[in-house]
Amino acid sequence: MNIHVTVDQVAKMAPDVSVANAGRKLSLPKNWKTVGQNAQALWGECQGSALYQVRIELSTLTTQCSCPSRKIPCKHSLGLLYLCANTPTAIATGEPPDWVISWLNKRSAIQQQKATLATQGPTKKPAASSTQKSTAKRQEKILQGIAQLDLWLEDLIRNGLGSLDTHSTTIWHQQAAKMVDAQALGLAQALRTMSAIPHASPDWTEKLLGKLGKLALLSESYHHLERFAPPLQEDIKLLVGWTLKEAEVHERGEHVSDDWFMLGQQTSEVERNRVQSTWLYGKETGRSAQILQFAYASAPFAENFPLGMQQRAEIVYWPGNDPQRALFVRRPDMPQAIQGSFGAETLDAFFAQVATQLAKQPWRETFLCLLQSAIPIYDSNQNRWYLSDQVGQAVPLVETANEHWKLLALSGGHPLDFAGEWNGEALLPLGVLVDHTTYHLL
Amino acid sequence: MDTFVTTAIVGTGQANEALPETHTAIDTLAAQLPVEQKERSFLLTAGALAIYKQASSLVSSAQTLPEVAAPETMPACLSRNAQLLIGLFQPPYTILLPEALERLRSSGHRIPDEVLPQCLAYGTTNSEHRSQLAPLLGERGRWLSQFKPTWKWASRYLVDEHATILPAEAETLWQEGTLEQRQEILSRLRTQDPAQARTWLEQVWKQEKADVRATLLTCLESGISDADQDFIEQALNDRGESVRLAAARLLLHIPTSPSVQRLLARADSMLDFKKSSLQNKLLITLPKQIDLDWKNDIAIAKLKQDKLSSEYWFHKAIGRISPQHWESRFDVAPATFIDALNPNEMGKALIVDLIKAAYRHHTSNWYQPLLGWYIQHVLSTSLQPIGKAARELFAALAPADAEEILTPLLEDREKSQHPLLLLPAPWSASFSDKYLTMFKTYITTNPNDHYSFWDSTLLFQLAICLDPSKLDFALEIASTELPEDDTHWSRQRRQNQLHSLATLIHIRKRILTEI
Structure with missing residues (x-):
């Protein structure tokens, strides 16, 4: 099966604009040698100041390049993904070369090791008395x-x-x-x-x-x-401030398998630390989840997600009452276009969900808002944006530099299914499902 | 502001013994908190109140829903095309936009909804593309444009495949529409019923502001005849200078008018043609003294004062008079007349005047000889900037004739940039091939040249000019790796130029195959 990736998704993976632009310049077939793909990976060799080998695991969009760049994904990895988005016919299906097979095997072994650790816990546990003391x-x-x-x-x-x-x-x-x-x-x-x-x-x-x-x-x-x-x-x-190690989350958290809609992502910066928040919605369970990743300065985030798509995966929630934060355990399948509808029928119904969540965890600050048949409104007199539900109730949208013109254009005054983040005061749009068929990232 | 928040601002140290109530269900809980720990109890109540309010977020119902956009009559292009289009709104890819839009129009598709904000923003800052963008915006685009004042241009365009047909609401648009709409209506009416169009303008003339009068007056150029003379002559005395100048430009198209006759008389007194078996000559006699009346005759419009020389006004006159006048006055063929420019020291300046005049009066039988002389005697010997009029004349020629005139320039690499500026796209396969062959020779035999004559903007023009069948050849050339041992800074620049050219060609190939 060929990977289906869009230019928007690739752009969202870029660590910054300059890498995205450099990657776009490498999206021509002429820049690439031995390009190919199979069910697991996409690969190619890019001629820069040396010949760089790029490999991308398709289910997790994990990239690896032999170039010395510290930015991940590097421009070569993005270039290959842009090539894939723009000219899918340029990438033939075939057997991967040795340098791809060895990388995939290595990744598989690491994942196996992680899975073992997750199920068995750390091999060397410190002495109980020492742990209790500390x-x-x-x-x-x-x-x-x-x-x-x-x-x-x-x-x-x-x-x-x-x-x-x-x-x-x-x-x-x-x-x-x-x-x-x-x-x-x-x-x-x-x-x-x-x-x-x-x-x-x-x-x-x-x-x-x-x-x-x-x-x-x-x-x-x-x-x-x-x-x-x-x-x-x-x-x-x-x-x-009592944090948990990943292995402890695996051990003590609730594991949930579902077709997860990757609804959108936002990155914020606090004192040079970057926090990336990705919102998921489970098609079968109807549960929401928030994947948080942290990075210092321009360091890359560990994982990439196929935003605007759905993927069969197992996640594990942090232990807690009505948990929200989660991490991926396994994403073995290829991502696909989002299929199916979601969302509360009215804002009242959504706020009832918020109240229920707050009753279980009163310190929660952000909530995934999914609303059916929502209509964006622009009040040009006051330069304010709102989102209305199908019974005419409305809440403000977050004020952003880019405003919300794409959202308004996609709606045309007609209702659409909306995904956003509610911060207690306003909604930050993440994406919309138009005509119940096509999901657009915002 | 409620007492609870006021207490927080002034501090509980200033408050009474009893803490203020929140007037919510929280008060029942707060009542159980120890009174002696005033600050602690106040803070815990504030925390509970914040969660209480968060859980009962209020929604507003006061917002008015917008009118919905009308149903579309054209389908949106494919989502893959949308991705391609988004990239074309950023330089240097914008040069590919006109062709992409034209292909979209030909295919009967509109711009997809998600691209509309970029499209409207681009049309706002690049007004020359509005006429191409407007018909592709669809109902959704016109609906969206109402929300931002700078986007209103989109709904002002009269989108109509048959641009000469008057819409049913023509008279209403003429009376109540925007200036752009009124111009469009007047121009369309002018092509159908010139007298009626003039009458419409006469009826509103006194109510309009000077700049509006000037703008609408220019619409009379189409279908202009002697019947318009009285009205235009009156406009020559308008109090607005812009109106007087517009009227003067229009009168140039009515050669029988007294104003034009005076202009011709002044010009005739300065230019003569002397036939000779050896070399025909143009004789120029500039008056030694000129007064304001003399200048007014050439300007047609009345001037308040002017200090410009007789030479300036001579060139002005030649640039305003139809070249056919010289053809009949001296009874010579255009080529013979133009050939007489050769020995004249003002020849190079005169050719520019004549090109302007030919463009102004659409004197098509002069185009070829004028441009041939211009290429041979002006462009091949200097790097004189190319004017709009010359470009327009080339655009009006048959492509094969235009290419033939420009082919000699390909022999000189320093002049080979001119076809990129002069020859409208797309070029023929054979001219594209000749150009690319020259270009290939140039970059392979001059690897150390810093391409001073090929600045990026000009070089990128090549991507849109070439015949589609030659794009692979162009890609092959643009993929040329320059010698590694050349460490000069300019190598990097050249390589980047070629790389960017290759990217543009590749995207154009996608436009041609995918849209």
Whole structure:
């Protein structure tokens, strides 16, 4: 079976615009030798300052190139994918050369090893007593940190939010640093996020108060962890900063196989750290999942996803109450075009889902919003964008530099099935299914 | 602002013993919190309230739904074509856009919805492409254009396959439409009923602003006749300068008008043709002293003041008079007249005037001899910039004649750039072949040349000019790897130029096969 990949999808895989442009220039058949594909991989040799060997595993879109670039996917890998998107006839089906077979075998062996580790757990577990000791030590540090945070929060609210310096973000970062010292990285991150709120909008005091209140609820919950059911305990610990290794997620998380719709992706940057969020929706289970990947500066993300397509895959959720974050366990099949419909019938129904999720995990900030028969609206007088459901209720769309013209053009005033991310205030469009047949990334 | 938030702003230290209520269901929970831990209780209540509000997000029903776009009459092109089109809105690929749009139009398809925002944005900043883009926008594109003031050009175009037929609502559009629509209606009416078109314009003349009057007046050029003379003569006295100049340009097409007769008299007094068995000569006699009346006669429109020389006004006059006037006045064939430019020191300037005049008056029997002389005596000896009029004359010639005139330039690599500027695309297979052969020789025998005469923009033009049957030959040439041992910086530049050319040719091949 030939891979079906579009120019849009390839562009979204690029680590930055310059690599995307350089890759596009390498999309001519003349740049490539020994190009081919089979059910597992796509490969080719590109003549640059040397002859570079490019191989791409089709089910995961994992790329590997012999060039020295630190950007992944490199321009050669993108060039081969662009060639595939633009001129699929230029890539014949055939037997892969040795350098592709050996890479595939190596990948297969690593994946096998990972799967074994995931099912059996780490081979060398540290002694139980040593683990307990270090856990207890960390717990003590965290509790001390939280006690200190509680005092600080109470001081802040006693003196009033009006006393906050107009411009300085120092107090948030100082407090975050103290939480880092206390090994409560989740709390540190929450504090850093709050530094952007003061004086940033007319209702910033209300927003900040809400965030501070939720942080207080989290510290209170951590103090009384035993009062909660084990899944919610997992959530609380994770939010405070107890992280899990991938193998632990494999071992303790819920595994779900489904045809996953890869609905869209967004990347945000916090102090040179990039966070990539990819939203999935399970066709059979109707469940949503969020795959998060982290990278420092221009370092590449570990995995690529066929956005705007569906793929049979097994994921595992982080342990928790109504979990949302997940990671892929296996993606053995080739991605295909999204088939089928999705979404709540009205915004009321969607917000009922939000309420249900919040009842299970009150600290959740973002939600996958799937809405059937939605209509985008542009209010040209106020330069504001909205999304309306089929009964005429509407919510605002996130204000972005590119606005939402593509969404409006695809709709033409007619309803379409919408996928987006709800952040509590506005919707960020990810994609739309037009006429229940064609999914467009936004 | 509610008391709860106000308390947070001023601080609980300033608040009463009892904390404020939230006036929500949260208050029942908050009542269970210890009163003595005021700050802690306040924060926990704030947290619960935030989650409560998040879970009961309010939606608005005040938004008015837009009118839906009308059903399409043309199918959208394939999604693969959409991907191809998106790439063409970025330079340098934009030079391929006209051909892609033309093929889309011929195939009876419209631009797909997802490409419309780029398309409208491109048409906004590149008005010369609007006439090609507008018919392909479909109902969805016209619907979308209403939302952004800078996109309104899209709905103003009268999209009609039969551009000369008046739409049923012609009179309404004339009365109430945008300036572009009114121009279009007036021009169409002019081709069908010139007198009626003039009457329509006369009826609204006094109500319009000067720039509108000037714009609409130019629509009378089509089908202009003696019957228009009185109206145009009146416009010569308009208070708006732009209107007077537009009227003067129109009058040039009515040779019997007194204004044109005065212009001809002035020009005749300066230019004479002397027949000789050895070499015909053009004799130019510029007046020593000229006054404002003299200049007004050449300008036709009234000038307030002017300090330009008699030589300037001489060239102005020649550029305004139909070359047929000289043909009949001196009883000579165009080639004979043009040949007399040779010994004249002003010959090179005069040829440009005559080309402008031929273009203005559509004097087609002069095109070939004018361009032949221009190529032989101007372009082959200098790198003089090529004017719009020369390009238009080449476009009006039969392609084979135009190619024949330009073929000699291929022998000189420094002049071989001119066909790229002058010869309209697409070229014939044989001219494309000749050009590519020259180009191949050039880059293989001059590998160290820095291609100063082949700047990227000009070289890229080659991608759209070539006959489709020669694109593979062009790709072969553009794939030439220049010598590795040449480490000069310009090698990289040359290689990049060739690489970009190859990319353009490859995309054009895709346009030709996929759209």
